[in-house]
Amino acid sequence: MKYLTNEEMLNAAIWEAKMGHAEGGVPIGGAIFDSEGNLLGAGHNRRVQENDPSIHGETDAFRKAGRQKTYRDKILVTTLAPCWYCSGLIKQFKFGKVIVGESVTFQGGVEWLRESGIEVIDMHSKECIDLLQDFIHHHPEIWNEDIGE
Amino acid sequence: MKYLTNEEMLNAAIWEAKMGHAEGGVPIGGAIFDSEGNLLGAGHNRRVQENDPSIHGETDAFRKAGRQKTYRDKILVTTLAPCWYCSGLIKQFKFGKVIVGESVTFQGGVEWLRESGIEVIDMHSKECIDLLQDFIHHHPEIWNEDIGE
Numbered sequence: 001m002k003y004l005t006n007e008e009m010l011n012a013a014i015w016e017a018k019m020g021h022a023e024g025g026v027p028i029g030g031a032i033f034d035s036e037g038n039l040l041g042a043g044h045n046r047r048v049q050e051n052d053p054s055i056h057g058e059t060d061a062f063r064k065a066g067r068q069k070t071y072r073d074k075i076l077v078t079t080l081a082p083c084w085y086c087s088g089l090i091k092q093f094k095f096g097k098v099i100v101g102e103s104v105t106f107q108g109g110v111e112w113l114r115e116s117g118i119e120v121i122d123m124h125s126k127e128c129i130d131l132l133q134d135f136i137h138h139h140p141e142i143w144n145e146d147i148g149e
Numbered sequence: 150m151k152y153l154t155n156e157e158m159l160n161a162a163i164w165e166a167k168m169g170h171a172e173g174g175v176p177i178g179g180a181i182f183d184s185e186g187n188l189l190g191a192g193h194n195r196r197v198q199e200n201d202p203s204i205h206g207e208t209d210a211f212r213k214a215g216r217q218k219t220y221r222d223k224i225l226v227t228t229l230a231p232c233w234y235c236s237g238l239i240k241q242f243k244f245g246k247v248i249v250g251e252s253v254t255f256q257g258g259v260e261w262l263r264e265s266g267i268e269v270i271d272m273h274s275k276e277c278i279d280l281l282q283d284f285i286h287h288h289p290e291i292w293n294e295d296i297g298e
Contacts, residue, residue, distance in 0.1 A: 047216065053242075054203075054212040063203040067196065071297060088237020088258070093202075093297035109237070148220060148242035 004037035006099050010123050012042055013077045013101065016057060017131055020044035026146050027131045030057030030078040030086075032065045035096075040074070041065030047146055056146075058086035062093075071095045079128040081108040083147060091116050101128030105136070106147065153186035155248050159272050161191055162226045162250060165206060166280055169193035175295050176280045179206030179227045179235075181214045184245075189223070190214030196295055205295075207235035211242075220244045228277045230257040232296060240265050250277030254285070255296065 009031065016029025023046075031042040043060025047053055058078050068074065071093040079101035082090060087109025090098055097119045103110055104124075114120050136143045158180065165178025172195075180191040192209025196202055207227050217223065220242040228250035231239060236258025239247055246268045252259055253273075263269050285292045 051216055052212055053216050054208050059203050059208075063201055067200055067202050067294065069294070084237040084241035085234075086237070088233040088235070088240075091237075092233035145216065145218070 004033065006121060006123060009033055009037070009075065009077045010079070010099055010101055010125065010128075012039060013057065013061075013079045013099075014125070014127060014131075016042050016044040016061075017079045017128070020046070020049075020057075021131060021135065023049050025049045026142060027135050028057040028078070028080050030059075030061035030076065032061045033075045033077065035073045035075070040068070045146065048142060053146075056083065056086050058082055058089060062089060075099060077101075079125070080132060081106055081110045081122075082113075083108045087113055090118060094118075097121070099123060101125040102132075104129050105132050153182065155270060155272060158182055158186070158224060158226045159228070159248055159250055159274065159277075161188060162206065162210075162228045162248075163274070163276060163280075165191050165193040165210075166228045166277070169195070169198075169206075170280060170284065172198050174198045175291060176284050177206040177227070177229050179208075179210035179225065181210045182224045182226065184222045184224070189217070194295065197291060202295075205232065205235050207231055207238060211238060224248060226250075228274070229281060230255055230259045230271075231262075232257045236262055239267060243267075246270070248272060250274040251281075253278050254281050 012031040013029040017027040021027035025048040026045040029044040041064030046055040077099040081103035161180040162178040166176040170176035174197040175194040178193040190213030195204040226248040230252035
């Protein structure tokens with residue numbers, strides 16, 4: 001069994017975000033682990049790369065993890081507080097725990113998830129903040145499109 | 150310009166649900182129209198067909214419709230009241246109007262969307278109810294998996 005720290009799990013999502021950045025896309029990444037620290041799936045936003053608005057970091061990781069009998073014992077990690085779309089995913093499938101890189105740039109549904117009884121841990125990661133805010137500074141129109149503004 | 154009635158728009162989603170049924174999958178379909186009645190995208194649940202839990206009728210239609218500058222003037226049509234995952238999608242991207250085939254089998258986030266100021270029209274379609282309830286009767290385990298139970 002390989003137990004991972006929250007920081008180590010967040011690093012998987014940050015790595016995905018960096019790949020997204022290198023591809024010219026929105027640098028937000030996600031990953032899903034089981035309770036023993038096994039990585040089930042990881043992914044990143046690919047709105048730009050594939051012209052696909054449905055692929056957020058969280059939904060990509062969810063797809064990559066494949067069908068699961070339950071998500072209550074799974075951990076979803078994301079570099080940014082999940083938007084309503086991804087918060088709805090977390091609520092519907094009853095993820096037990098969510099690790100968020102940062103919630104400064106965007107707050108999404110974090111409080112709503114907490115009110116629903118889901119554990120949300122905010123890592124206050126400067127690396128996550130800097131990565132996304134640099135992208136928003138250079139591509140504000142893509143960011144606004146990604147959050148439906 | 151080709152204006153369509155709510156029934157005509159719902160029929161596009163029902164057609165998708167029937168294709169899903171013919172493929173052995175969860176028979177839920179979705180479609181997105183612009184305000185003039187142009188079909189921008191349509192799709193259906195493909196959890197079974199592609200082993201992909203991220204493809205619900207609504208998210209598939211959203212993907213097929215491609216990137217849009219705004220969704221405020223778009224109409225999302227679905228054979229079943231949207232689950233939290235799809236309700237979150239609707240809220241995040243600020244769809245102006247949602248047409249729901251039925252909300253008897255499942256209520257999802259319909260009231261939450263209405264409280265958010267989104268117009269939700271329930272068509273009380275017996276055809277939608279029968280199509281899904283027949284599937285649930287024969288495949289209760291797949292249905293429960295699809296809603297995270």
